[in-house]
Amino acid sequence: MTIYFYKVWQPYGCFSNFSPHGIHIQSTYWPTVEHYYQAQKFVGSIDAAIIPLIHAAATPEEAAALGRCSTRQLRRDWDLVKTEIMREAVLKKFITHSDIREVLLKTGDEILVENSPTDSFWGCGANRAGLNHLGKTLMSVREEIRNLLSLTGIYE
Numbered sequence: 019m020t021i022y023f024y025k026v027w028q029p030y031g032c033f034s035n036f037s038p039h040g041i042h043i044q045s046t047y048w049p050t051v052e053h054y055y056q057a058q059k060f061v062g063s064i065d066a067a068i069i070p071l072i073h074a075a076a077t078p079e080e081a082a083a084l085g086r087c088s089t090r091q092l093r094r095d096w097d098l099v100k101t102e103i104m105r106e107a108v109l110k111k112f113i114t115h116s117d118i119r120e121v122l123l124k125t126g127d128e129i130l131v132e133n134s135p136t137d138s139f140w141g142c143g144a145n146r147a148g149l150n151h152l153g154k155t156l157m158s159v160r161e162e163i164r165n166l167l168s169l170t171g172i173y174e
């Protein structure tokens with residue numbers, strides 16, 4: 019059975035990048051994956067001054083609004099690096115927080131889909147035929163964590 023998720027307050031809301039699970043990456047703490055992801059858009063760009071504002075945003079919605087401002091210039095390689103940046107952040111999230119790691123592992127081999135009605139890159143879009151890169155990232159992270167746990171023997 020395919021598992022659909024989207025908003026934090028809906029079922030499987032912990033799979034959303036807006037969920038309140040902070041991550042440390044390169045000695046900086048980010049309150050959500052969304053804060054980190056939106057800030058990475060501007061690393062090395064002439065608009066890098068926005069990064070501390072995104073970092074300090076009170077909510078992931080605010081961080082996303084700052085990162086989506088169309089008058090600012092994204093880093094040139096953004097389309098090439100964004101999926102790997104997302105994967106690193108999502109992996110860190112589920113390695114850091116054991117409660118949601120259990121939720122992810124308990125989904126077994128089910129297909130995970132970000133049910134965004136507006137985003138057909140990270141989600142499935144309104145027609146549910148989108149690329150679903152966030153769902154794919156979560157499934158790949160699930161697999162990686164499972165492999166890590168079997169290597170360390172913790173789950174045997």
Ligand SMILES: Nc1c(N[C@@H]2O[C@H](COP(=O)(O)O)[C@@H](O)[C@H]2O)[nH]c(=O)[nH]c1=O
Nearest residue numbers: 024025034035036052055086134140152
């Ligand atoms: N969950 C969720 C969203 N989806 C998230 O938005 C991000 C994509 O942003 P961008 O690359 O700027 O279009 C990515 O993290 C995706 O999972 N968007 C929302 O406005 N609200 C939400 O609750």
